[in-house]
Amino acid sequence: MKLEKITLYPLKMPLVSHFETSFGRIVERECVLVKIQSEGLTGWGECVADRDPGYSYETTGTVLHILRDFLLPMLAGQEVADAADFQRRVASVRGHHLAKAGLEMAIWDLLGKRQGKSLRQLFGGAREAVEVGVSVGIQASPEALVRVVEQYIADGYRRVKIKIKPGRDVSEAAAVRRAFPAMRLQVDANSAYTLATASALKPLDELNLLLIEQPLYEDDIWDHRLMQREFKTPLCLDESIVSPRHARYALEMEACRVINIKPARCGGLSQGLEIHEMCQKAGIPVWCGGMLETNIGRATNLALASLPGFSLPGDISASARYYQQDVTLESFTLNADSTINVPTAPGIGVTVDENAVKKFTF
Ligand code: OSB
Numbered sequence: 001m002k003l004e005k006i007t008l009y010p011l012k013m014p015l016v017s018h019f020e021t022s023f024g025r026i027v028e029r030e031c032v033l034v035k036i037q038s039e040g041l042t043g044w045g046e047c048v049a050d051r052d053p054g055y056s057y058e059t060t061g062t063v064l065h066i067l068r069d070f071l072l073p074m075l076a077g078q079e080v081a082d083a084a085d086f087q088r089r090v091a092s093v094r095g096h097h098l099a100k101a102g103l104e105m106a107i108w109d110l111l112g113k114r115q116g117k118s119l120r121q122l123f124g125g126a127r128e129a130v131e132v133g134v135s136v137g138i139q140a141s142p143e144a145l146v147r148v149v150e151q152y153i154a155d156g157y158r159r160v161k162i163k164i165k166p167g168r169d170v171s172e173a174a175a176v177r178r179a180f181p182a183m184r185l186q187v188d189a190n191s192a193y194t195l196a197t198a199s200a201l202k203p204l205d206e207l208n209l210l211l212i213e214q215p216l217y218e219d220d221i222w223d224h225r226l227m228q229r230e231f232k233t234p235l236c237l238d239e240s241i242v243s244p245r246h247a248r249y250a251l252e253m254e255a256c257r258v259i260n261i262k263p264a265r266c267g268g269l270s271q272g273l274e275i276h277e278m279c280q281k282a283g284i285p286v287w288c289g290g291m292l293e294t295n296i297g298r299a300t301n302l303a304l305a306s307l308p309g310f311s312l313p314g315d316i317s318a319s320a321r322y323y324q325q326d327v328t329l330e331s332f333t334l335n336a337d338s339t340i341n342v343p344t345a346p347g348i349g350v351t352v353d354e355n356a357v358k359k360f361t362f
């Protein structure tokens with residue numbers, strides 16, 4: 001299909017409530033939407049870099065630079081067959097996976113719309129609804145955290161992840177565990193510890209957590225192996241897994257027992273699909289991470305999480321948990337069994353509200 005016109009929309013969207021992690025506090029979430037017009041159809045994608053290089057070295061600024069100055073000139077006006085063809089064409093650009101992934105997402109949307117198939121159908125996903133949880137930011141105190149978690153449980157979430165950082169870890173996790181003894185609970189450190197400081201996390205081993213996510217540096221798969229040997233609780237890698245190759249390294253090194261698949265971090269949905277397949281063969285459970293996406297990215301995460309290897313609940317919460325107003329006509333709601341329905345319409349399966357896109361473009 002010929003990619004006739006590619007348009008970029010840098011957005012700034014106010015969150016319903018701020019989100020604090022070990023790398024900082026997000027009040028307004030930035031992202032860059034990609035619109036591709038091709039043979040009478042329109043495809044949409046989302047680049048999930050933020051204003052600051054906290055989670056990743058990529059930012060709104062680098063995404064716009066890499067797209068405008070390198071990726072778009074390679075693709076605009078070209079015939080692109082599918083995601084694999086896209087990946088071959090952009091292989092000469094090192095890194096910048098969040099920028100590439102937004103473009104690949106828009107290509108998947110076009111592929112689905114051309115064939116009249118949803119992304120779930122294109123991926124071969126089995127489930128019509130996927131189990132989800134909620135990711136809760138760092139709060140003012142363990143007591144305040146327990147109250148926020150209580151509210152999410154009242155909303156219907158059956159799995160909770162709490163963000164931790166040095167000094168704000170064991171007491172918070174223990175308080176939540178004491179308040180909710182049987183709840184599925186996990187923690188995420190976003191690379192805030194070293195092998196030496198991670199010994200402070202040892203008491204977490206007694207809290208019956210589902211997993212400990214990304215305690216150590218993002219480029220340090222080896223030290224995660226050394227840490228995993230000391231912990232009963234499964235370690236889960238997020239930031240460290242930037243490609244299917246890195247997933248293989250982590251599995252071969254036994255650096256983790258679970259992988260968080262965020263397709264954007266790995267350069268696109270096609271890369272997420274590859275990691276899912278690899279982990280399924282290896283018997284390693286995976287789950288779908290989130291990046292505070294708009295409903296565009298959320299729709300594609302749901303399609304991916306419908307695949308059988310996604311055996312743990314994803315960080316894919318209802319639309320209302322993120323933004324007062326989103327950029328699609330549809331919104332996602334939580335079912336009574338802590339699941340969200342996977343879109344069924346062709347492509348990404350949601351309709352972009354171009355007025356809302358204009359409103360949030362800066
Ligand atoms: O590490 O999983 C993370 C949000 C932004 C950046 C990194 C992370 C997160 C989340 C939010 O945990 C998950 C969501 O989108 O609900």
Ligand code: MG
Pocket residue numbers: 188190213214238239260289
């Ligand atoms: Mg994470």
